Amino acid sequence: MGRRHNALNLVLLSFCIAALCCADASAASMPVAPGVNLIAGAFVPGQQPDGNSVLIRAPHGLIVIDTGRHIQHTQQIIDFARQANLPIEAIINSHWHLDHIGGNSRIRALYPGVQIYASDALTGAMDGFLARYKKYLEGVIEKSPHDPNTQASRDELAIIDNAPSASPTEVVTKSGNRAIAGYPLVLHLESNSVTAGDVWVFDPATRVLIAGDLVTLPVPFLDTACPARWGIALGDLNNTNFKIIIPGHGPPMHRREFNRYRHAYDGLLACSHSTRSKNECIDGWLDDAGSLIPDKDRSYAKSMLDSYMDTSLRANPANIAKLCAE
Numbered sequence: 001m002g003r004r005h006n007a008l009n010l011v012l013l014s015f016c017i018a019a020l021c022c023a024d025a026s027a028a029s030m031p032v033a034p035g036v037n038l039i040a041g042a043f044v045p046g047q048q049p050d051g052n053s054v055l056i057r058a059p060h061g062l063i064v065i066d067t068g069r070h071i072q073h074t075q076q077i078i079d080f081a082r083q084a085n086l087p088i089e090a091i092i093n094s095h096w097h098l099d100h101i102g103g104n105s106r107i108r109a110l111y112p113g114v115q116i117y118a119s120d121a122l123t124g125a126m127d128g129f130l131a132r133y134k135k136y137l138e139g140v141i142e143k144s145p146h147d148p149n150t151q152a153s154r155d156e157l158a159i160i161d162n163a164p165s166a167s168p169t170e171v172v173t174k175s176g177n178r179a180i181a182g183y184p185l186v187l188h189l190e191s192n193s194v195t196a197g198d199v200w201v202f203d204p205a206t207r208v209l210i211a212g213d214l215v216t217l218p219v220p221f222l223d224t225a226c227p228a229r230w231g232i233a234l235g236d237l238n239n240t241n242f243k244i245i246i247p248g249h250g251p252p253m254h255r256r257e258f259n260r261y262r263h264a265y266d267g268l269l270a271c272s273h274s275t276r277s278k279n280e281c282i283d284g285w286l287d288d289a290g291s292l293i294p295d296k297d298r299s300y301a302k303s304m305l306d307s308y309m310d311t312s313l314r315a316n317p318a319n320i321a322k323l324c325a326e
């Protein structure tokens with residue numbers, strides 16, 4: 001089986017594991033700083049996850065950073081906007097994974113003027129990873145067309161089919177200051193880190209940094225990543241004067257917790273390049289991450305890393321080089 005299939009299986013596997021790991025995660029909106037709220041990405045047993053969404057009150061309306069995957073998640077964003085009596089003016093997508101762009105088209109249907117800021121990496125993914133995933137989903141549905149359990153696959157397919165309306169209206173091609181919905185933010189573009197184009201956001205007024213999947217727990221989600229460049233991107237986050245950093249999956253962190261995450265990431269990478277055994281590398285991650293991973297998630301973290309060691313960290317270097325290429 002080729003790397004592409006492995007990668008696809010891995011996404012599915014890791015998401016299924018994640019689905020089990022965080023079933024009790026709260027999806028309620030949570031204030032992070034004045035004018036900044038988090039809708040935590042929920043993991044429902046047997047379903048794929050939603051990424052975190054961050055909502056920023058701006059002079060012209062609401063800015064939404066990542067829109068989730070499932071309708072229930074996106075509905076919370078829409079409900080928040082309605083309760084706050086604010087139109088959704090802008091979406092910023094940290095990256096193209098479906099748990100971060102899934103709500104774009106739903107929001108756009110309600111707010112047709114919404115501006116969507118993202119890198120152009122979705123285009124490449126539509127021809128590559130998502131084309132293969134679409135084929136896989138169609139196969140699942142074709143096998144059991146009347147099985148109600150295929151609804152999740154149909155929902156996934158709908159997100160991919162709606163991708164044109166989820167695509168950016170403003171392509172982020174470089175890092176820099178932007179006034180979005182009348183609110184000053186700094187957008188940073190990382191190439192070939194978690195995906196071919198990752199955008200992270202710094203809010204200078206509150207010093208909140210929204211990292212997208214450059215920070216994920218209980219492990220780094222390496223499915224489409226260039227591991228080495230991801231490490232470099234963590235250095236870029238570190239060089240920013242943030243007070244709070246919001247991961248793509250997992251609760252907000254302060255500087256000390258981020259330092260711990262970064263140290264654990266660097267350790268994992270170094271271990272994967274050494275002659276140490278896979279289990280030593282996995283245990284090293286769990287030790288280094290320590291309290292960042294609650295006890296109940298540790299065995300799932302172990303299973304996920306077990307896969308990622310084979311399919312990413314110690315995969316065929318030629319395959320990883322493709323993900324790292326400029």
Ligand SMILES: [Zn+2]
Binds near residue numbers: 050
């Ligand atoms: Zn994600």
